[in-house]
Amino acid sequence: MTRKYQNRRALRTGKWLRVACVVFALLFMLQGYLVMVGILPQTRYMGSGVFFLLVFCGAILAGYSILSHEKDPRILLARTVALEIVAIGLVLTSSGFGSLLSLALILLLYEGYRVYSIKGLILTATVLTLGIILDIYRAIELRLPNIADIIIVVLALVAITVVVSAILRIQGVRQAVLEHSKAQAELERYRVSTLMNNLAQGVLSVDSHGIVRMYNAAALSILDTNGSPSGHHIDEIFKIRDEEGHRVHIFPLMKKSKYTVVHDDLFYKYSDDIVRLEVSITPIRVGKHHARLDIDQGFILLLRDITKQKNLDEERDEFISVVSHELRTPLTIAEGTLSNIEAMYDKGLDSPDRIRPALKAAHEQMVFLSRMVNDLSTLSRAERGVADEVEHIDLTELVNGLYHEYSQSAHSAGLQFNLDTPHKLGSVVASRLYLGELLQNFLTNAIKYTKQGSVTLHATVSRSHVTLAVTDTGIGISKADKEKIFDKFYRSEDYRTRETRGTGLGLHVAKKLAAKLGTTIELKSRLNHGSTFSITLPLEQPEK
Known part of the structure; x- marks a missing residue:
């Protein structure tokens, strides 16, 4: 320099x-x-x-x-x-x-x-x-x-x-x-500017009159502008609102701040979106030995977009509330049933004709709870990326294994289980755990919601991709339910769906697993005519 x-x-x-x-x-x-x-x-x-x-x-x-x-x-x-x-x-x-x-x-x-x-x-x-x-x-x-x-x-x-x-x-x-x-x-100005521009949070330096003196790139991104805010009043460029939509003037809040104050209930409106901001206001303090330099004791504003964080917090609270509600019913039924069995033994009414139905009811609730815990565990693994390790998967071996695994369940339900695949499918590079659980989810739902007819596991190769699908002749899904079928804990109001116990997590977990595999679930369904769930994956290409 x-x-x-x-x-x-x-x-x-x-x-x-x-x-x-x-x-x-x-x-x-x-x-x-x-x-x-x-x-x-x-x-x-x-x-x-x-x-x-x-x-x-x-x-x-x-x-x-x-x-x-x-x-x-x-x-x-x-x-x-x-x-x-x-x-x-x-x-x-x-x-x-x-x-x-x-x-x-x-x-x-x-x-x-x-x-x-x-x-x-x-x-x-x-x-x-x-x-x-x-x-x-x-x-x-x-x-x-x-x-x-x-x-x-x-x-x-x-x-x-x-x-x-x-x-x-x-x-x-x-x-x-x-x-x-x-x-x-x-050099010092360059260092400060470089440090500020490398911060993920938006930074605005405002003097005691509310005029912006310094800013960083993150602040421009949050303000959604390419122009320089330097020299403008903070309330002129930073128009924020409260939860009720009323305009909030930030400069009066700054003047009242004697110490660092954090506001996380402010909203900033773009042309087509509204984000939630966390605004931290810190007064600039000057030591006594620098008082003679006449340094303007302004404020530092830190801006952070917390929209995603707040949404996640709300989803977490809602998830805990719904899980608590879903667990309460089977636990109450299981507890009541076991209490009744204990009372029967105490009164000498422990005949097999009375005990067996009660034990069966308690066992069904325990199975339901076990299935819900398994679904929650799978969902947690998918969101945390625990099993993201990929490997070479032979698709012929995979679909044949699934066919043999679910043949007995299909036959026990009085259904015909078909396997429709070419002689050689090739291989894919993906997480074996994610892909296996996703197809198992399709097969389990197909068998559960099909009263008569058949369930078919398809595999179709097209150029460099393979499509894996499960088709059934079951009750099908209505147009209204198609929009919500992948939501957490959602279950159709159709009485035929209510006849079978389900957690409402299966397809939501399947959607998460598909996203981890880099694909999406295609759904084709017609009420009373069955459904088809399918995914498409790229085939592993042989090295030249």
Whole structure:
């Protein structure tokens, strides 16, 4: 950063020195012209040929200084020395060093020092000294009366050179310190800006009058704007509302905050959406030893979109409430049934005809509870990604295994169980646990809700994909139920569905498992004509 400021300073200095070079070159030429036409004394004049040669050389060098962007210090020093020689030539052939215009040669001394440090200063000073000696020698040779004027101007030249060098040195030190301070301030600002822009939370720095001074990229994302909020009042750009839809002005809340205050009941409306925000307001405190700096004690606002978090919290509370309700019924029935059995034993009424139905009813409730716990466990695994590990699955082996596993259940229900697959299916790369549980869910539901007819497990290969489907001839699903069939704990109001005990979690779990497998469940169903549940997966491609 410091080098950047130094380069800017060097460019500015070089620009002004090139302008000064042209200006003083013109003045030297004007002085020579006035000598040539006789307006100024011609005691040192050496003829028009010498004058025009020096003017020509000076014009070329001045033009080169303006147009060239050379950065090699050696070439720049050579150019400076050439300009100095031409200027000294014009001085010697016009009015000599007795002219006050000769003081302009100090600029060439500084230019020599600037482009080549102390070596450049020594070289340009040596050339200037030789020019002065030559001018004094000519004045003595020509017996000119203004030798004293030459000495005075030379002494003034030396004195001004010393003073200017000291001033430039002090100014250079101060400029270096200032540039270093600017560079440090810029670096710190860059660090703070980088830190803020890498925060996931939106950050707004607001002064004591409510004007936004700093912000980060996350804040722009939350405010849904590409424009800069800097310089605008916080209530002008941040229009939030409460739960009832009333406008909330944030600046009065900021003025009341003496400590960090968090508001999580605020809403921000976009053009087509409403999000819930958590706004943290922190007053900026300045220590006593910084009070003299007159730092504005404003506020820092942290903005966080908590819409998803609040939705998850609400879903969790609803889930706990529904699970508690669903568990209460079987537990109450099982507890009551077992209590009745205990009472029968106490009263000597423990005949098999009375005990067996009660035990069967209690067992059914325990099976129902076990099935619900299994569904909840599967749902938990899917949401936490416990079994996300993928492996190579032979589809022929998988569907044959499912066919043999569920054949007995289908036959016990008086159903025909069919397997419709090609000879070779290929393989997929997926989670074996997820895929197996998903197809088992389809088969279990098909057998449960089919009173007569058949259940068929299909597998169809199409180019690079395979479709696995379970079709039944059961009760089917109505159009109204299709929209809710995958919701948690949803069970159709159809009396035929109510006849069979279910948790209402099976298809919701199936939807989660399908999402984990990177696919979706396709449902085709017609009331009283059966249903088909299917998924499509990409086949594993053999390596070339």
